[in-house]
Amino acid sequence: MAGRNFCIGLMFALLAAGSAIGLEPEFVIQIKNHRFVPAELHIPAGVKVRIVVDNLDETQDEFDSHSLNREKHIPPKSRVTLFIGPLDPGRYVYEGESSDIPGGAALGVIVAE
Amino acid sequence: MRYRSRGRALFTSLLLGPALALRCQTAWTIDSSEYLFLPTVTQGEREIDWHFGVGSSGATTRQAADAGIGIGVGVTAHWYTELDLQYRQRGPSGTALDAVEWENILQLAEPNQWPIDVGVVCAIERPQDVNERPSIRIGPLLQKEFGKYQANINLLFGRHFRSALFPATEIKYQSQIKYRYSEPFEFGLQAFGTTGSRRQTWNELSGQEHRIGPVALGHFSLRHDRSISYNAAFLVGATAHSPDRSVRLQVEYEF
Numbered sequence: 001m002a003g004r005n006f007c008i009g010l011m012f013a014l015l016a017a018g019s020a021i022g023l024e025p026e027f028v029i030q031i032k033n034h035r036f037v038p039a040e041l042h043i044p045a046g047v048k049v050r051i052v053v054d055n056l057d058e059t060q061d062e063f064d065s066h067s068l069n070r071e072k073h074i075p076p077k078s079r080v081t082l083f084i085g086p087l088d089p090g091r092y093v094y095e096g097e098s099s100d101i102p103g104g105a106a107l108g109v110i111v112a113e
Numbered sequence: 114m115r116y117r118s119r120g121r122a123l124f125t126s127l128l129l130g131p132a133l134a135l136r137c138q139t140a141w142t143i144d145s146s147e148y149l150f151l152p153t154v155t156q157g158e159r160e161i162d163w164h165f166g167v168g169s170s171g172a173t174t175r176q177a178a179d180a181g182i183g184i185g186v187g188v189t190a191h192w193y194t195e196l197d198l199q200y201r202q203r204g205p206s207g208t209a210l211d212a213v214e215w216e217n218i219l220q221l222a223e224p225n226q227w228p229i230d231v232g233v234v235c236a237i238e239r240p241q242d243v244n245e246r247p248s249i250r251i252g253p254l255l256q257k258e259f260g261k262y263q264a265n266i267n268l269l270f271g272r273h274f275r276s277a278l279f280p281a282t283e284i285k286y287q288s289q290i291k292y293r294y295s296e297p298f299e300f301g302l303q304a305f306g307t308t309g310s311r312r313q314t315w316n317e318l319s320g321q322e323h324r325i326g327p328v329a330l331g332h333f334s335l336r337h338d339r340s341i342s343y344n345a346a347f348l349v350g351a352t353a354h355s356p357d358r359s360v361r362l363q364v365e366y367e368f
Contacts, residue, residue: 048225060157062338066296069258070224073157073187080190083225088260097338 024050024083029063029108031055031074034096036108045089045112054079061106065094068110073097087112144179147305148344148363149287150267152232152254154220156190162197164363168356177356178202185216193218199238214238218254230256234269246276250285265289284308284315289328296332303328303346306355322355324348339368 027049030037034057043049055061055074063072063082074080089112096106148164165180179202185195194217201211216236224230232254239247252269271283284307291301306323309316328346335341345362 066293066332069263069293071155073155075156081223083223085225 024048026050026052028052028054031057031061031096031106033057034059034061035106036094036096039107040109040111042111042113043085043087046086048083048085051082051084051110052079053082060097062097063094064096065092067092068094070094084110085112089113147287147361149265149289149303150218150232150234150254151265152218152220152230152256153224154187154189154191154193154218154232156187159186159368160184160195161366161368162195162363163365164361166359166361168359170356178208179211183214183216191220193220210241212238212240224256225258228257230258232256234267244278246273246279248273248276248279250283252285261293263289263291263293279312281309281312281314283310291328291330296334299330301328301330302326303348305348316354319352320354321352323351324355324359325351339366341366 025044025047027041027043029041029051031053041051043051053063053072053074055076055078058076060076061074063070063074063080065071068084070082070084072080072082087110092110092112094108094110096108144166147166162183162185163181165178167178168176170176179200181197181199183195183197185193187193194215197214197216198210199212199214200208202208214236215238216234219233219235221231221233234250234252234254236250237247238250248271250269250271252267254265254267256263256265265288267287269283269285269287271285273279286304286306288305289301289303291299293299302325304323304325306321308314308321310320326346326348328344330342330344332340332342342365343363346360348356348359348361350357350359
């Protein structure tokens with residue numbers, strides 16, 4: 001019983017902490033014709049940011065990056081939100097979906113500076 | 114009928130082949146379902162999940178080998194579901210389908226949206242043994258990134274439905290810390306444990322099961338947006354009630 005109460009308390013604490021969301025700087029990346037726009041996004045280093053990936057295409061796409069530890073599928077004509085950072089200064093590469101796309105997967109880079 | 118039996122034997126040997134190969138070197142006991150749950154879901158991703166484990170006998174545990182295969186899908190951005198067939202070998206009695214499990218993971222927020230990533234797992238198991246009742250496991254999945262490090266800890270509460278044989282609530286934990294060195298190779302430590310048994314929720318420390326050891330993980334991208342992920346761990350028992358040594362491997366084909 002004590003273990004169960006501890007877990008319930010922990011869940012509420014986490015949810016309360018989560019109510020502080022929405023304060024992060026927001027950046028938008030669009031997907032047009034299976035290409036990321038902008039292909040290079042500059043964000044502040046050392047700050048947690050919110051990145052909205054807006055898929056304008058009629059097909060599903062993806063935001064996939066090992067260096068950012070994110071993999072997100074984006075349905076057609078929809079957007080997803082990613083929370084990234086605080087990042088050390090550097091370049092963080094990500095890629096899109098490659099199926100049936102001439103030239104292979106789209107590449108993008110987030111530059112933290 | 115003969116062909117069905119041969120097919121079943123072949124299927125079983127494929128599942129447990131690696132485990133059987135190790136049997137001559139170690140004795141075993143491990144729960145193959147003991148792989149780490151993650152609180153993140155990828156919508157639309159389908160995966161075939163193969164896992165097995167072998168555990169040596171401990172002071173109070175039997176040697177064992179387990180394997181399983183499941184198929185799952187990210188139904189929405191926040192819900193992953195998987196159906197898992199679990200096979201088990203215990204001593205000389207052979208290998209057989211042990212249970213069917215329906216596993217569900219709920220991702221409560223986007224990774225890094227909250228100070229700690231939180232998910233919930235709910236798994237319902239239907240054992241093949243008519244003497245055992247179905248059971249449920251439910252609990253929070255917690256994850257935190259620290260730069261290139263990632264820590265996970267899960268608490269699982271297990272309960273059999275209307276079972277006089279196993280009346281207690283089981284408390285299990287799963288934990289991992291890993292360094293994300295590169296996509297094909299990450300490494301870290303994993304630990305699994307149980308505070309009691311199906312008859313008693315909390316045992317004294319020597320009666321609890323705790324296993325800890327190194328883990329290697331990786332992800333390989335294939336053509337046509339398919340990929341293979343693996344994680345393999347060598348775990349050492351920390352109490353008399355734990356298997357002295359166990360090896361577990363999980364391979365996932367994502368498509």
